Amino acid sequence: MAAAELIRVEIACPDGADYRIIQAELPVGATARDALAAFDLALTEGRTLGLFGRTVGTDTPLADGDRLELYLPLQVDPKTARRQRAATNAKKSGGR
Known part of the structure; x- marks a missing residue:
């Protein structure tokens, strides 16, 4: 396959507390689903x-230089976490 028929993408996958980055060369016209399948990754x-940083579906076509990211489910609602931090900070500062 000629180089012009391939695109280079990165796939960022959760790996414990961090992410690992996989460099991939896929055929032009490949989708997010194709990228996941190429590395036996599942969208659970x-x-x-x-x-x-923008949410996409598995049928989204990829372009040269794209970075496909797999996101873990949220453990805590961001609004709830913010309220908890604010309450903790208010207690530490004496309610100011």
């Missing part, structure tokens, strides 16, 4: 996909 329940 509660996980979502993104491209540069």
Whole structure:
């Protein structure tokens, strides 16, 4: 296959507390689903996909230089976490 018929993408996958980055060369016209299948990665329940921080579906076509990201499900609602931090900080500062 000629180089012009391939695109280079990165796939960011959760790996414990961090992410690992996989460099991939895929055929032009490959989708997010194709990228996952190429590395035997599964989109399990509660996980979502993104491209540069924007949520996308598995049928999204990839372009040269894209970074496909697999997101873990949220453990805590961000609004709830913010309220808890604010309450903790208020107790530490004496309620100011």
